[in-house]
Amino acid sequence: MFYKFLSQELGYLFQSINHGITGVFLDQVRSVTAQFFALPMEEKLKCSRAVDSREGYGNDMILSEDQILDWTDRLYLIVSPEDQRQFKFWPEKPESFREILHEYTTKLKVIVEVVLKAMARSLNLEDNCFLDKYGERALMQARFNFFPPCPRPDRSLGLKPHADGSAITIVLQDKEVEGLQFLKDDQWFRVPIQLPHALLINVGDQSEVMSNGFFKSPVHRVVTNSERERTSVAVFCSPDPDNDIEPVDGAVSETRPRLYKKVQDYGSKYFQYYQKGKRPIEAVKI
Ligand SMILES: O=C(O)CCC(=O)C(=O)O
Numbered sequence: 001m002f003y004k005f006l007s008q009e010l011g012y013l014f015q016s017i018n019h020g021i022t023g024v025f026l027d028q029v030r031s032v033t034a035q036f037f038a039l040p041m042e043e044k045l046k047c048s049r050a051v052d053s054r055e056g057y058g059n060d061m062i063l064s065e066d067q068i069l070d071w072t073d074r075l076y077l078i079v080s081p082e083d084q085r086q087f088k089f090w091p092e093k094p095e096s097f098r099e100i101l102h103e104y105t106t107k108l109k110v111i112v113e114v115v116l117k118a119m120a121r122s123l124n125l126e127d128n129c130f131l132d133k134y135g136e137r138a139l140m141q142a143r144f145n146f147f148p149p150c151p152r153p154d155r156s157l158g159l160k161p162h163a164d165g166s167a168i169t170i171v172l173q174d175k176e177v178e179g180l181q182f183l184k185d186d187q188w189f190r191v192p193i194q195l196p197h198a199l200l201i202n203v204g205d206q207s208e209v210m211s212n213g214f215f216k217s218p219v220h221r222v223v224t225n226s227e228r229e230r231t232s233v234a235v236f237c238s239p240d241p242d243n244d245i246e247p248v249d250g251a252v253s254e255t256r257p258r259l260y261k262k263v264q265d266y267g268s269k270y271f272q273y274y275q276k277g278k279r280p281i282e283a284v285k286i
């Protein structure tokens with residue numbers, strides 16, 4: 001996980017920056033999420049996604065007949081750039097939903113900047129080298145996940161193994177129900193939930209590419225359980241799709257040759273692979 005790869009410095013920066021996001025506010029984000037999913041189906045369906053689009057309320061896009069579906073309901077919204085918001089997908093209930101999402105993601109922007117700078121610094125690279133690629137018109141996509149209790153947790157996953165296609169993903173986990181697991185050395189490790197006011201920051205594929213593999217985008221999954229529902233909010237922070245993404249100069253050297261090709265609009269290419277259970281990063285490795 002992210003904190004293992006970063007210097008002490010980040011721990012410090014993070015604590016100081018976290019003051020802008022209080023535990024009370026994080027609970028409000030959780031609360032509007034839970035309230036949305038608890039609405040009658042008829043109300044939620046007002047935000048339904050179209051068959052051929054990811055944005056809105058629904059489940060996995062169906063891309064092949066033998067696709068294994070995730071045991072989840074989700075609401076997926078583009079939040080930034082602001083001119084790309086499609087309010088027809090944004091819930092009107094609960095009433096404070098839109099305002100809280102706007103406030104939450106505005107606060108997260110500060111964190112993204114701090115984190116991308118700290119990541120660069122921890123590799124002795126120029127502070128802004130990742131941020132410059134990230135750009136002023138970076139993408140922020142929020143995914144509200146709802147995992148109902150599942151009668152056969154041995155046979156179904158809430159989210160199948162995947163790595164995120166973002167630069168970084170900021171995850172607000174359920175306070176009471178665990179489920180997220182990361183793969184390391186062929187073993188699954190559970191993510192603790194003992195710190196209810198912590199945000200989990202996950203390195204995505206595009207940071208792996210930009211750092212020439214110094215940061216790794218870890219494979220993770222969500223398991224189900226038969227007793228309790230679980231919610232989470234993942235905010236995917238990805239570079240402007242118009243920007244070329246490739247290993248930054250300082251991360252390539254004679255002893256560390258370039259490991260990834262140049263890519264553009266990684267996110268939209270990525271999704272096709274995800275639903276087929278494949279890792280898109282393999283396609284950009286040299
Ligand atoms: O539910 C979680 O804790 C993580 C969700 C996640 O990995 C995702 O939405 O990509």
Ligand SMILES: [Fe+2]
Nearest residue numbers: 162163164220
């Ligand atoms: Fe993920």
